[in-house]
Amino acid sequence: MLTIKQITENAEAILSGLEKKHFKNAQEVLNKVIELNNIRRQTQNELDSNLAEVNALSKNIGGLMKEGKKEEAEAARAQVGEIKEKNKALETAMNEATNELQELLYTIPNIPHHSVPEGYGADDNVVERTGGNDVDLPADALPHWELAKKYDLIDFELGVKIAGAGFPVYKGKGARLQRALINFFLDEARNAGYLEIEPPYVVNAASGYGTGQLPDKEGQMYHATADDLYLIPTAEVPVTNIYRDVILEEKDLPVMNCAYSACFRREAGSYGKDVRGLNRLHQFNKVEIVRIDKPEHSYESLNEMIAHVENLVSKLELPYRILRLCGGDMSFTSSLTFDFEVYSAAQKRWLEVSSVSNFESYQANRLKCRYRNADKKTELCHTLNGSALALPRILAALLENNQTDEGIRIPKALVPYCGFEIIE
Incomplete structure (x- = not known):
């Protein structure tokens, strides 16, 4: 299986190799791989950012309660709940993109060595x-x-x-x-x-x-x-x-x-x-x-x-x-x-x-x-x-x-x- 790094860093060479193996719709498949990988990465970044925000809010809730700021603490709890619900949707989207990406990578053949001659059969x-x-x-x-x-x-x-x-x-x-x-x-x-x-x-x-x-x-x-x-x-x-x-x-x-x-x-x-x-x-x-x-x-x-x-x-x-x-x-x-x-x-x-x-x-x-x-x-x-x-x-x-x-x-x-x- 080709790595994401190979595909993103050597796109032209990968495309040329797939064409030498007569892999159909090579450009479309590579574009889809890159699209799914971007979705996966962006979603993961958003999840990481949300998690950091949840951790910060959770730490702050205890301090607000000690200070008697109950309403502010409850608002922070509500905000944490909203972020966690949003994360569930993000995790679903990320898992779907990851699974689809994996299945797509399985369909892409290996790239031929530079010494492989052109030909069909x-x-x-x-x-x-x-x-x-x-x-x-x-x-x-x-x-x-x-x-x-x-x-x-x-x-x-x-x-x-x-x-x-x-x-x-x-x-x-x-x-x-x-x-x-x-x-x-x-x-x-x-x-x-x-x-x-x-x-x-x-x-x-x-x-x-x-x-x-x-x-x-x-x-x-x-x-x-x-x-x-x-x-x-x-x-x-x-x-x-x-x-x-x-x-x-x-x-x-x-x-x-x-x-x-x-x-x-x-x-x-x-x-x-x-x-x-x-x-x-x-x-x-x-x-x-x-x-x-x-x-x-x-x-x-x-x-x-x-x-x-x-x-x-x-x-x-x-x-x-x-x-x-x-x-x-x-x-x-x-x-x-x-x-x-x-x-x-x-x-x-x-x-x-x-x-x-x-x-x-x-x-x-x-x-x-x-x-x-x-x-x-x-x-x-x-x-x-x-x-x-x-x-x-x-x-x-x-x-x-x-x-x-x-x-x-x-x-x-x-x-x-x-x-x-x-x-x-």
Whole structure:
């Protein structure tokens, strides 16, 4: 969430950033924020002035009574009563303006970093670099959903029977390969200095607001209404909320956490060829990395996180590319995002497997996540997160790119984790 200070002191820059993200009616919304903030401040000033007057009158009443000036004392009491009644109306007006201001601030996205390119969607993203192994498959190469059926690795139909489309059942070596990937990603994160967290898979509304998933304007979260809990769309939500209403010490930054979790997304509006097989699921597994840092170091942290994810896809021997997202394709809360895509050779398309983002102080302001600097003053932290990695499309690319006449070859880095070199 943007701060009032950001909006009032950097109005032109904020407006320009919102326009880069194609936020509708940006000027009107900012004007309303400033109007509501002025109402709140003016009302608060009037309340403070009235309170001072009430205190002065109340002190004077006792003196008037001692002096026998009963009529003057009664007049002062009446004046105090009038001011208190007026204050009730002022408090109501101030609370209404404060609540409306808060709700309006929740609707304003984060401002993009100056390096974010202009653009409306995925076609306008900028390829930063490419890497990994080239793949040369025969013309009759199978997509992963057919390979999964051929080698009895994943049962999509059984998932439909149990839960519905988008909830696959992994079997045998398919399940073992899932577990191998999870353990591989967690070990690599631990070796890079991340503390492993095992978080809850549901969060309360305060946590959803803290990281920006709520208000859920696109209806992508599963909501358990009886208990008012939300199934997590990513481990970013519970892990980052560990630091909600927390003041960290500067010497303890950056905080580095990683977590495995199942993730749940309604994926409302998704349909067509892009959702076949593992391409888009309602439930999937992911290892997430999260950092809490001080502002002047957060972009160094972002680069380290990008290098970490690049190391993972390299060890998996997958062709990949890194994209700098344009303003129109970024998430609501992000200031700068880099997507990783791996090439799916049988589908002949790129599949997104990770987003690494710096949210600057946007989430921290919602979370009230601060740190105490060397001068003992508290400042908002910067928060960052990244997928390291999401499993479904990684598994899809691994199956497709490594198919041979003998079976599906397993990358060397995964063999110690899954216990086999080939799926025959």
